[in-house]
Amino acid sequence: MHPPTKFSLLDANGQEQQFPPDGPVLLALVKEDCDTCNLTLPLLEAVHRATEDGLDVWVAVQKTDDIPVLKERHDLTMPLLDDDALDLSYETDIDTVPTLFLYDEEQNCTLQTFGFDKHEWREIASESMELAGRSGADTAIDWESLPEQRPGCGARNYEPGVYERLQAIKSGDLLSRLVDLASSDDIHEFMYDQGYTDGFPVVPPTRERVWKMLQGTPRDPQDEVAIVPPNLAPITVEKIAINAVMAGAKPEYMPAIISLVEIACTETFNIHGVLATTMGATPVGIFNGPIRDRIGMNYLHGALGSGNRANAAIGRALRLCARNVGGSIPGGTDRATQGGPHRLTMNFAENEDASPWESLAVEYGFEPTDDIATLMAMSGGPATVADERSRDARGMAGTLAASMSCMQDPKSPMVDTLVVLSPDHAGIFGRSGWSKDDVRECIMEETAIPLKHRLRSDDAGCGLPPSVVERFGGEAALDLPVPKFREPSNIILVVAGSSAAKFSTILGGWAGGVYSTPTSARIGPDGALEIRGARAAEMDKRSSGGRDLGAFEPNIRRP
Amino acid sequence: MVTQILDPTDERVPIKRSLTPRPEALHGTIALLDISKPRGDVFLNRLEELLHERAPGIETRRFMKPTVAKPAPQPIKDEILEECDFVIEALAD
Numbered sequence: 139m140h141p142p143t144k145f146s147l148l149d150a151n152g153q154e155q156q157f158p159p160d161g162p163v164l165l166a167l168v169k170e171d172c173d174t175c176n177l178t179l180p181l182l183e184a185v186h187r188a189t190e191d192g193l194d195v196w197v198a199v200q201k202t203d204d205i206p207v208l209k210e211r212h213d214l215t216m217p218l219l220d221d222d223a224l225d226l227s228y229e230t231d232i233d234t235v236p237t238l239f240l241y242d243e244e245q246n247c248t249l250q251t252f253g254f255d256k257h258e259w260r261e262i263a264s265e266s267m268e269l270a271g272r273s274g275a276d277t278a279i280d281w282e283s284l285p286e287q288r289p290g291c292g293a294r295n296y297e298p299g300v301y302e303r304l305q306a307i308k309s310g311d312l313l314s315r316l317v318d319l320a321s322s323d324d325i326h327e328f329m330y331d332q333g334y335t336d337g338f339p340v341v342p343p344t345r346e347r348v349w350k351m352l353q354g355t356p357r358d359p360q361d362e363v364a365i366v367p368p369n370l371a372p373i374t375v376e377k378i379a380i381n382a383v384m385a386g387a388k389p390e391y392m393p394a395i396i397s398l399v400e401i402a403c404t405e406t407f408n409i410h411g412v413l414a415t416t417m418g419a420t421p422v423g424i425f426n427g428p429i430r431d432r433i434g435m436n437y438l439h440g441a442l443g444s445g446n447r448a449n450a451a452i453g454r455a456l457r458l459c460a461r462n463v464g465g466s467i468p469g470g471t472d473r474a475t476q477g478g479p480h481r482l483t484m485n486f487a488e489n490e491d492a493s494p495w496e497s498l499a500v501e502y503g504f505e506p507t508d509d510i511a512t513l514m515a516m517s518g519g520p521a522t523v524a525d526e527r528s529r530d531a532r533g534m535a536g537t538l539a540a541s542m543s544c545m546q547d548p549k550s551p552m553v554d555t556l557v558v559l560s561p562d563h564a565g566i567f568g569r570s571g572w573s574k575d576d577v578r579e580c581i582m583e584e585t586a587i588p589l590k591h592r593l594r595s596d597d598a599g600c601g602l603p604p605s606v607v608e609r610f611g612g613e614a615a616l617d618l619p620v621p622k623f624r625e626p627s628n629i630i631l632v633v634a635g636s637s638a639a640k641f642s643t644i645l646g647g648w649a650g651g652v653y654s655t656p657t658s659a660r661i662g663p664d665g666a667l668e669i670r671g672a673r674a675a676e677m678d679k680r681s682s683g684g685r686d687l688g689a690f691e692p693n694i695r696r697p
Numbered sequence: 698m699v700t701q702i703l704d705p706t707d708e709r710v711p712i713k714r715s716l717t718p719r720p721e722a723l724h725g726t727i728a729l730l731d732i733s734k735p736r737g738d739v740f741l742n743r744l745e746e747l748l749h750e751r752a753p754g755i756e757t758r759r760f761m762k763p764t765v766a767k768p769a770p771q772p773i774k775d776e777i778l779e780e781c782d783f784v785i786e787a788l789a790d
Binding site: 315376384 | 699700701702703704705706707708709764765766767768
């Protein structure tokens with residue numbers, strides 16, 4: 139609560155009143171639907187009448203329409219000022235009405251109170267009389283008939299919705315351009331027409347909503363978080379909050395969303411390439427640690443699909459930031475040939491309790507108690523692996539390998555894959571005592587086929603060019619096994635979903651570690667606290683001589 | 698009714714650049730930039746042959762991005778800018 143020093147408000151006659159007036163003044167802030175205000179307004183009027191010209195009594199009313207009502211109800215003659223815009227209430231930061239400030243002739247605030255405390259009000263009335271030069275005179279207030287105390291009411295400037303509006307307008311936190319809509323505009327049609335959306339409706343980012351979103355992080359709204367490709371545009375916390383509102387996020391998701399933006403814009407993750415590639419890759423977010431439950435993420439039924447606000451909105455917010463700030467627009471710098479529905483949002487939490495292994499985050503060097511976000515670029519859409527028969531690890535790993543063998547096409551070696559095991563499938567490995575590495579090694583072996591079967595042929599143009607044979611030792615290399623994936627660590631294993639049934643999901647990577655490296659960060663209130671690339675390998679085709687192979691350098695296993 | 702929203706974009710106005718005037722004839726050094734896409738070399742090899750055949754006297758220089766997945770590193774862009782008069786980039790497959 140700060141006693142105001144200077145303001146101007148209109149009175150009931152529409153005349154502008156400048157504060158402070160000459161001489162001492164008693165200032166009150168009230169609202170109509172407050173019993174304590176109604177109890178005390180006659181007291182203020184009594185002081186006004188008793189002090190005559192020796193002291194001004196000004197009453198600021200928090201709603202225009204309440205002024206005539208109060209005036210008539212209490213037969214008020216003192217000036218009633220209109221604080222409908224709540225400028226005075228906001229600047230004064232009152233949270234209770236009535237609130238009183240008494241100023242002496244030097245305009246120093248000497249007494250203040252809120253609510254009704256008879257002792258304090260008597261003191262203020264007495265001091266008012268003294269300041270007016272009428273010390274000892276009667277105020278005509280029957281103090282004995284009044285209660286000892288009455289609590290005040292919540293001031294209108296702190297009412298839900300009003301408080302956020304005032305903060306959004308007056309706090310100075312928001313510096314983005316205000317876009318005005320014509321009264322005939324439909325907001326949803328307008329936002330779609332402006333190119334702000336991903337095709338689905340978005341939540342209109344009003345100042346109130348964006349200000350509320352910013353309360354999800356202590357970070358300064360104008361902090362620059364990252365440079366977003368392809369336009370290499372700086373993105374502030376405020377811009378992230380605007381796009382988070384549009385995505386349907388809640389304020390408590392902000393640390394996660396800021397972290398994803400920071401991860402995406404690293405050199406290792408390379409969001410530029412992920413969203414520009416003709417292959418139609420997309421960032422997939424995986425969350426570990428207590429944050430999963432804290433913000434209500436889904437890692438059970440339908441974890442990879444729809445129906446959970448946190449899963450959906452966090453991933454969508456990242457995509458909207460890339461679109462609206464980074465300028466990644468399909469058909470523009472987003473050159474995806476076809477794309478896929480997971481490009482709208484794909485974001486989920488790992489079911490750590492159902493996993494027989496350490497979580498993805500722990501595998502990447504973090505603590506189980508850390509809140510961790512990992513982004514990985516996937517180009518192949520989620521594909522179901524159904525195996526309701528396997529009862530041992532070998533059979534289950536064989537099923538995964540067989541399913542992966544024809545990922546992209548049956549001949550081409552790939553770099554990486556994301557395997558989202560259901561709890562039932564993961565449990566098979568757990569009961570068999572298989573580690574993640576055991577599963578990976580089995581997949582490497584099971585997917586390995588002779589180099590000659592990975593070569594292009596007249597009846598199928600996919601696969602490696604015949605020229606690769608010379609690089610690997612000529613004809614002798616033709617029978618050497620080439621696994622589907624580059625290294626065992628390129629097979630990323632996580633557990634998600636419920637124990638509904640024995641279905642898992644595999645996604646084809648986008649040359650993880652070559653084009654885009656899976657990248658993780660510890661999530662702090664301000665965003666990413668430490669960012670780690672799971673693998674920092676960079677392939678330079680000029681030095682590797684890997685011309686005409688794309689990223690998919692075969693990994694030949696020599697005996 | 699919503700009457701005002703905050704701009705979700707970066708709010709920047711793109712710089713307008715005009716095209717370099719088309720030269721009367723090819724001359725000097727032509728950079729041939731391979732972005733590391735499959736068969737980019739096939740295309741550029743043929744283009745290089747044709748350039749030497751139809752514009753005798755010009756020189757060609759080959760450049761290659763380290764990876765198709767990222768923009769060309771600044772040193773490659775600087776080298777092309779400083780040492781070449783034209784650049785032809787082989788995009789996509």
